[in-house]
Amino acid sequence: MAGCHSVGFLQLARLPLVAQESVGGRQLGTTPTTRCTARRIVRVARADAAAVVSVPATGRSASHTYVDTERAHASLVPSVAVPDAIREPSSGTTNGGGGDGMLLASPAFMAAALAAAAATTAAITVSRIRGRRQRASGTASAARRSGHSSTTAPSDATLLPFIERLLRGEREFTEDEAAHATECMLDGADEVQTAAFLALLRRNGAESAAVLAGMATTLLRYAQPFPALDTPTLDLVGTGGDGANTVNLSTAAAIVAASCGARVAKHGNRSASSLCGSADVLEALGVRIDLSPEGVAECVRQCGIGFLMAPRFHPALATVAPLRRRLRFRTVFNVLGPLINPARSAYQLLGVASPHLLEVMADAVSRLGTTRTWVVHCGGLDELAPIGPAEVIEVKADGSQRRFRVHPEELGMPLCELEDLVGGDAAANAATIQECFHGRPGPVSNAIIVNAGAALTVSGLAPTLSDGCARAAHALLSGEALRTLEQWRTCARQATATTIR
Structure with a gap:
């Protein structure tokens, strides 16, 4: 077929398209978006275009075909032809997906x-x-019948x-x-x-x-157990997936909160949907992230902050990791991260990338139990930012919830544009955070302050958000946040030497 590429796994808006065959011309598809004939042609209708994928008949009478690069059966599925006109260049995503062969589609087409x-x-x-x-x-x-029992259950x-x-x-x-x-x-x-x-x-x-x-x-x-600590811990975490590629605001805010007396057990991972994840930027800042549970706990005790690297603490998730990479579309696992911190932090500042997740996540937190949690969303971001009003749902220990808004101007912060908060790779974001920790004012520093201030308020170290922001701003300007980062580097190196096998 001229002007086409052959691929073993058709990707449609990051979704695998799996086709049923028909036998004798009978249609076996069960939805109006698929139609199969004896030539095994799958046609997905669209208002302004149609993508036709043709798989030549093989002469077999199999009842189905599963098209998959990793496990394609050559005798059943020789190839799938994808016209150049509907291919999208590589997007270079880091979520185990992207790459060549993506197809453009409308939201309705994606849903179908x-x-x-x-x-x-x-x-x-x-x-x-x-x-x-x-x-x-x-x-x-x-x-x-033969008088023997089966040995395989x-x-x-x-x-x-x-x-x-x-x-x-x-x-x-x-x-x-x-x-x-x-x-x-x-x-x-x-x-x-x-x-x-x-x-x-x-x-x-x-x-x-x-x-x-x-x-x-x-x-x-199933997670690795985390050692008990004398004081309750705080986690600043987001679902990710907002696509904004901002500087790692919650990670920087976690360090600021620790410098103000909070005990932070931050749960995170490498980048999934952005250019730089929390683990990536901490590594660029010189913090060891591969510590054992005992090593992380020791960092929390000595300098007020430790990092729980998700793959190290959740080895069972390795079972589904390859499949998630191959699926290349969002699943429920993408939003579970904030709920599965093995430290089981009593306090949380939890950001969600979509407004509809506010109530869902707040209810989930309530079911799991918390001392106090703020679930936040701000203008498409899974964290607080001085770009406009933020929606917040507070969840208390008794399960009660309170919904309110945070207005940056009421905190004395000038509004900024989202572009002012956009970062780059791990090295660039680490450099920006270091500049803020050296006292450089600006939109990124303000965003760090409002998140750290909220964390201090949630954990009871500040009576109001205004007071929390004032304490966080002082920590940045006085160098306390920078000193905490330096202490963490040293503590993590020592913990690595004594606890990592």
Whole structure:
């Protein structure tokens, strides 16, 4: 086919498109966005364009095709042809995705593709699992007839009951059900089942507070335990995914809060959706991030702050990490990070990248338990910033919630533009933070101050947000924040030498 590239995995707006075949010209697709013929042509309709993907017939009578670069069966799926006209150049994302072969699509087109991918992947899963059950049943029957017992027990790590419920359009799951589904994924559920479950969960809008809390409960149970500390800890963390590529404001604010007396146990990772994650910028600032639980706890005790590197504390997540990279679309795992800090911080300043997540995350925090948490969103950012009013939901220990707004001008801060807060790579962001810690005024310093001030207020070290911001500003101007950073560098090096094996 002229002007086309052949790829083994069709990506549609970062969503894998998985096609069912038809046999004898009968259409097997179950949604209006997919249509299959005997030539195995999948046509996805769009108002202003149509993408046609043709897979030549192979002469087999298989009931389905699963197109996947890693595991494509050459005898069933020789290739998929993608016209140049609908390809998008590499975006260079760092979320295990991006790269060549992305297709442009409208939001409606993306939703339709996700529905098609989820429904078809689930249908494939049902077919595979039922086939396995039939084979297992036949083997067991033969063993009984021959007087021998089977030595291989079927795995209990199946997501099939949840997938079948999602296919029926169900959206409500209890915390216990979500916890059990997470156990199945971490204990080695079939990869196709996991993909179907995650896609359908998102398609159905079933990523509820109960689901988040249930999944977080299981992930915390599987996590590396964190040593008990004498004083409650604070975490400043966001869901990420806002796409703004700002300087690492919450990471810098965590250091400022520690210099004002807070005990910070910051949970984070490398970049997923931005140019620089919290782990990346801390490394560029000279802080060791690969500490053991004991090493992190020692840093918190000695200098008021420690960093819990997520992959080190959540080794079980390595089970689903390769699949998440291959899916290349957002799943519920992308917003779970703030809820699974193994230090189980009593206080949180928790940012969400989307306004609709404010109430969902606040309810999830309430279910999991907190002493005091502020869930915040500001103009598309998952943190506070002097770009305009911020929405805040406060969650207290008794589960009560209070919603209010933070106006920067009421704190004596001039408004700035989002562009004033945009950063770069790890080295550039580290340099900017160092300049702020040396007392340079400006929009980035103000953004650090308002986040640190909120953290001090949440943790009870400041009676009001105005007082918290005043303390944070003094820490920047007096050099206290810089001294805390220097102490942390030293403490982390010493902890590495004595606790890392």
